[in-house]
Amino acid sequence: MAQKPSIPKGTRDFSPAEMMRRGYIFDTIKSVFRLYGYAPLETPSMENLSTLLGKYGDEGDKLLFKILNSGDYAAGLTDQELHSASKICEKGLRYDLTVPFARYVVQHQNEIAFPFKRYQIQPVWRADRPQKGRYREFYQCDVDVIGSRSLLNEVELVSIVERVFRALRINVTLKMNNRKILYGIAETTGHADKMIDITVAIDKLEKVGIDNVKAELEERGISRSAVEMLQPILELSGTNSEKLDKLEAIIGGSQTGMQGIEEMRTVFSYIEQAGIALKTELDLSLARGLNYYTGAIFEVKADDFAIGSICGGGRYDDLTGIFGMPGVSGVGISFGADRIYDVMAGLELFPEEADFSTKVLFANLGAEEERCSLTLLATLRDSGIAAEIYPDAGKMKKQMEYANRRGIPYVVIIGSDELAKKAATLKDMRSGEQKVVPFTELAGAID
Amino acid sequence: MAQKPSIPKGTRDFSPAEMMRRGYIFDTIKSVFRLYGYAPLETPSMENLSTLLGKYGDEGDKLLFKILNSGDYAAGLTDQELHSASKICEKGLRYDLTVPFARYVVQHQNEIAFPFKRYQIQPVWRADRPQKGRYREFYQCDVDVIGSRSLLNEVELVSIVERVFRALRINVTLKMNNRKILYGIAETTGHADKMIDITVAIDKLEKVGIDNVKAELEERGISRSAVEMLQPILELSGTNSEKLDKLEAIIGGSQTGMQGIEEMRTVFSYIEQAGIALKTELDLSLARGLNYYTGAIFEVKADDFAIGSICGGGRYDDLTGIFGMPGVSGVGISFGADRIYDVMAGLELFPEEADFSTKVLFANLGAEEERCSLTLLATLRDSGIAAEIYPDAGKMKKQMEYANRRGIPYVVIIGSDELAKKAATLKDMRSGEQKVVPFTELAGAID
Numbered sequence: 001m002a003q004k005p006s007i008p009k010g011t012r013d014f015s016p017a018e019m020m021r022r023g024y025i026f027d028t029i030k031s032v033f034r035l036y037g038y039a040p041l042e043t044p045s046m047e048n049l050s051t052l053l054g055k056y057g058d059e060g061d062k063l064l065f066k067i068l069n070s071g072d073y074a075a076g077l078t079d080q081e082l083h084s085a086s087k088i089c090e091k092g093l094r095y096d097l098t099v100p101f102a103r104y105v106v107q108h109q110n111e112i113a114f115p116f117k118r119y120q121i122q123p124v125w126r127a128d129r130p131q132k133g134r135y136r137e138f139y140q141c142d143v144d145v146i147g148s149r150s151l152l153n154e155v156e157l158v159s160i161v162e163r164v165f166r167a168l169r170i171n172v173t174l175k176m177n178n179r180k181i182l183y184g185i186a187e188t189t190g191h192a193d194k195m196i197d198i199t200v201a202i203d204k205l206e207k208v209g210i211d212n213v214k215a216e217l218e219e220r221g222i223s224r225s226a227v228e229m230l231q232p233i234l235e236l237s238g239t240n241s242e243k244l245d246k247l248e249a250i251i252g253g254s255q256t257g258m259q260g261i262e263e264m265r266t267v268f269s270y271i272e273q274a275g276i277a278l279k280t281e282l283d284l285s286l287a288r289g290l291n292y293y294t295g296a297i298f299e300v301k302a303d304d305f306a307i308g309s310i311c312g313g314g315r316y317d318d319l320t321g322i323f324g325m326p327g328v329s330g331v332g333i334s335f336g337a338d339r340i341y342d343v344m345a346g347l348e349l350f351p352e353e354a355d356f357s358t359k360v361l362f363a364n365l366g367a368e369e370e371r372c373s374l375t376l377l378a379t380l381r382d383s384g385i386a387a388e389i390y391p392d393a394g395k396m397k398k399q400m401e402y403a404n405r406r407g408i409p410y411v412v413i414i415g416s417d418e419l420a421k422k423a424a425t426l427k428d429m430r431s432g433e434q435k436v437v438p439f440t441e442l443a444g445a446i447d
Numbered sequence: 448m449a450q451k452p453s454i455p456k457g458t459r460d461f462s463p464a465e466m467m468r469r470g471y472i473f474d475t476i477k478s479v480f481r482l483y484g485y486a487p488l489e490t491p492s493m494e495n496l497s498t499l500l501g502k503y504g505d506e507g508d509k510l511l512f513k514i515l516n517s518g519d520y521a522a523g524l525t526d527q528e529l530h531s532a533s534k535i536c537e538k539g540l541r542y543d544l545t546v547p548f549a550r551y552v553v554q555h556q557n558e559i560a561f562p563f564k565r566y567q568i569q570p571v572w573r574a575d576r577p578q579k580g581r582y583r584e585f586y587q588c589d590v591d592v593i594g595s596r597s598l599l600n601e602v603e604l605v606s607i608v609e610r611v612f613r614a615l616r617i618n619v620t621l622k623m624n625n626r627k628i629l630y631g632i633a634e635t636t637g638h639a640d641k642m643i644d645i646t647v648a649i650d651k652l653e654k655v656g657i658d659n660v661k662a663e664l665e666e667r668g669i670s671r672s673a674v675e676m677l678q679p680i681l682e683l684s685g686t687n688s689e690k691l692d693k694l695e696a697i698i699g700g701s702q703t704g705m706q707g708i709e710e711m712r713t714v715f716s717y718i719e720q721a722g723i724a725l726k727t728e729l730d731l732s733l734a735r736g737l738n739y740y741t742g743a744i745f746e747v748k749a750d751d752f753a754i755g756s757i758c759g760g761g762r763y764d765d766l767t768g769i770f771g772m773p774g775v776s777g778v779g780i781s782f783g784a785d786r787i788y789d790v791m792a793g794l795e796l797f798p799e800e801a802d803f804s805t806k807v808l809f810a811n812l813g814a815e816e817e818r819c820s821l822t823l824l825a826t827l828r829d830s831g832i833a834a835e836i837y838p839d840a841g842k843m844k845k846q847m848e849y850a851n852r853r854g855i856p857y858v859v860i861i862g863s864d865e866l867a868k869k870a871a872t873l874k875d876m877r878s879g880e881q882k883v884v885p886f887t888e889l890a891g892a893i894d
Binding site for chain 1: 450451452453454455458459460461462463466467470481482483484486487488489490491492493494495497498509510512513514515517518520521526529530532535536537538540550551553554555558560562564565570572574583584592595596597599600602603606610717720721722723770771803804805808811817818821822824825828831832833834835836838839848849852853855
């Protein structure tokens with residue numbers, strides 16, 4: 001094979017440098033999840049197509065990666081049947097972590113102690129057209145609690161968001177909305193059936209301005225009087241509590257709308273009680289996953305870096321119903337690892353520990369020196385210091401270059417002089433300084 | 448969907464309890480890899496079929512999971528062509544970590560500082576017939592160094608093996624062999640072309656006994672005089688150094704064989720010099736991956752648990768040649784996570800920390816108590832204590848049951864009495880003991 005090998009479009013290799021930074025993000029997130037009692041879960045990469053199909057809409061079905069049946073996939077099929085992917089494929093790669101999670105909960109319901117709190121960090125696959133920032137394989141990082149309607153769960157997730165981004169040193173704002181409020185607005189205007197049209201139009205407020213939103217609302221069949229009624233909602237301002245009061249004055253007649261308002265009041269009061277300092281903002285234009293969420297909706301934006309939302313989620317009331325287990329409510333959020341990576345790289349927020357490398361390289365000057373180095377290497381590693389020896393005796397320049405390319409901060413040089421004195425030359429690669437350190441004190445000389 | 452959902456044959460869900468134990472194994476292994484300067488790498492789950500096909504033999508090609516082209520996979524194909532998997536699939540799931548690693552090295556050769564030390568822990572997929580202990584999706588955990596012929600690399604891997612299994616508290620024996628010695632044996636008998644036949648027969652020594660091995664050798668076309676010559680090799684005993692001396696007396700005339708003997712002598716002497724206490728045993732019946740390895744061969748067996756090898760590997764001289772980059776030598780080993788898990792479960796070696804759960808559950812007695820708990824929860828979490836609140840006020844029995852099922856060791860009870868006294872009732876779920884602890888001292892009362 002003369003041609004240089006490549007990888008499929010939309011997929012990525014993660015180099016050691018990238019892996020260490022990604023590992024820093026995932027480890028930070030995981031340790032916060034555990035602090036709140038969430039436990040890890042993994043499901044298979046492949047699910048039966050019957051589990052996946054029909055769960056993501058027609059568009060989603062098309063984006064599933066299907067796996068050809070193994071063995072003689074075409075056995076016994078007519079040519080006609082061969083044209084149907086459903087005949088030659090029974091399995092597909094998971095499209096998200098939510099549907100497999102629902103499948104897991106239903107399948108294992110008798111073993112699970114509800115409320116069930118789990119996190120899951122695994123890749124998902126989508127046969128989307130690859131483009132900048134959109135991949136065909138990418139990690140999702142989900143945290144959900146299922147089997148409880150308590151709003152304490154929403155507050156717990158808000159607290160997790162605060163703690164994760166504080167640990168990662170990213171300044172963020174959490175935007176919240178509630179599907180029940182959106183329904184209440186639609187109901188109040190007399191267009192309960194047009195909740196999605198109204199929300200889609202309002203969603204563009206920031207981008208296109210109030211006049212264009214009003215025009216779009218009319219185009220979408222909302223009556224002029226209803227649009228006028230919406231005007232104060234579009235112009236809502238003030239603190240979260242002021243916004244909720246104004247909202248009540250307009251949509252308080254809708255029972256569902258009122259429920260949504262009360263839910264948000266409870267959540268905001270809990271947030272205060274829990275001492276959560278995260279900026280939280282009621283944003284009625286937030287419409288994320290509307291077909292899916294039934295209560296609170298969350299979205300997190302980085303304050304200092306222009307990129308889409310880096311985290312989001314909400315409450316769903318019937319995740320497991322599709323698998324025959326109705327009435328189980330849950331709430332969850334998902335952290336966008338790729339975007340968080342981009343924000344941290346852009347703002348140079350990765351700490352030094354995320355650029356982990358070997359701490360000490362033993363230069364290799366020959367056989368006798370190697371033997372001495374092997375003993376010292378074991379001592380350093382026993383002290384928890386990552387250390388290695390350049391495996392081949394050869395030009396010192398090449399060995400130093402290797403240390404530099406790898407970002408190794410210390411080089412230990414042991415030649416015949418050092419062997420005689422039982423002391424190593426320790427070179428600090430950052431400052432270029434050298435000092436002589438007795439073999440017995442070497443571990444202590446590495447910071 | 449009324450039917451209970453299921454997952455594809457040969458795949459697994461990993462429950463929180465399993466995940467935490469698996470995580471303990473992977474974290475231990477990773478931290479050792481890093482101590483030796485190995486850095487993480489990840490490659491995509493899908494590779495182009497041109498990368499995968501022809502690398503694992505005909506049998507391996509059949510076991511590849513192929514991914515149906517997305518979009519209209521059948522577009523423009525004749526019925527005839529539809530019968531050919533190669534026409535409707537361009538991508539496959541990775542079958543191991545070695546070929547993608549070789550592909551990565553060739554593709555990124557200009558960015559890599561050689562010798563390149565990497566570890567990779569990712570799932571692989573094989574369309575094998577599922578059976579006990581054999582899965583269609585399983586993790587591999589590989590560590591390799593590529594771009595150096597130095598035997599110091601072999602010693603480093605031996606040292607890694609020692610440190611990993613010491614950390615996991617598994618008693619093991621490392622068996623070693625060398626492909627060059629095996630060639631030397633075949634050459635000495637006058638059957639250089641029958642190295643694989645000879646090795647396959649010798650491989651069965653422990654199972655079937657010396658007479659059956661000799662019979663099989665003759666069946667495989669080895670002359671009687673050659674079989675007689677092999678007799679002392681089959682009966683080889685003593686220390687590694689004694690074995691090598693006896694071997695030299697027999698096959699010392701073979702240049703390749705002598706090279707293998709010298710290599711093993713060097714490795715064993717380095718092992719001693721590095722203070723490695725791991726039991727290491729020259730085992731000429733070790734034939735692992737013979738078509739592939741060119742020098743040292745490793746295999747690790749658990750001493751106290753009957754199961755196949757739990758770790759193995761060797762040196763290969765031309766991993767990247769298949770992708771047009773010849774002459775790059777490397778050596779690596781792979782840890783078998785599933786088997787290591789089975790050994791640790793069987794011998795009850797998992798430490799308590801691998802059964803991580805929430806440390807403290809706050810019982811939920813109502814709205815006012817919830818508010819107080821929220822403040823205390825934040826304090827505990829600030830101290831690094833994993834804590835949660837039962838989200839719904841309800842029967843205490845149900846809440847206690849939840850704590851028990853989750854294995855949560857402490858329950859904090861705050862009712863009206865406790866609110867008045869600003870002191871919580873702290874219940875130790877293991878002993879059943881209760882004590883009253885002032886709110887301000889709660890974090891300190893959790894061990």
